[in-house]
Amino acid sequence: EIVLTQSPGTLSLSPGERATLSCRASQSVSSGHIAWYQQKLGQAPRLLVYGASGRATGIPDRFTGSVSGTDFTLTITRLEPEDFAVYYCQQYFNSPVTFGGGTKVEIK
């Protein structure tokens, strides 16, 4: 199965700053079959990005996904107070679908 490694484990930033979250796949994930989710404490994950760079319905444009080879990036251009949460990447290139270990974005 494809292993996704997310880094950093924790990102300490202030509101208004830029967040860059990384997700590296253990093998090629063709056609950018990567999604990103946001999860707040006690809530289900929420889909942010799919197809590596497509924004889900209702997601603000400060969330941007990109890809370079087997490295995938989620960028939050200017952090809003509601953006502090845990973020997961997920690959759906092959079965079983797998998730990364998550990056926690916390208030500095």
Add this chain to the structure above:
Amino acid sequence: QVQLQESGPGLVKPSQTLSLTCTVSGGSITSGAYYWSWIRQPAGKGLEWIGRISIIGSTDYNSSLESRVTLSIDTSKNQFSLKLNSVTATDTAVYYCARHSGLYFFDFWGQGTQVTVSS
């Protein structure tokens, strides 16, 4: 807007069978070319996909759980279900149901239900 809601016992004894149901509202479970999955998350840990079922009942399971998992669907009740047998403490987790298209990204999720395996 589609909504999903998990239901089932919150406490299961070791070696017994965990049974959960996901009820879909706001639309028919047969509308569109969607699949219906179960995902779980142990406390403080990441997400693990368990398996998925189509509206005609075809299934795909995570190989790590395949020997213990059965998914089923009841389109007349707009529900799909999970059975996980021979549970141990390592099966303690929040269990989510979720929807996806032919591409396996999950656009709608249930709120999750905590299942604890303990005697």
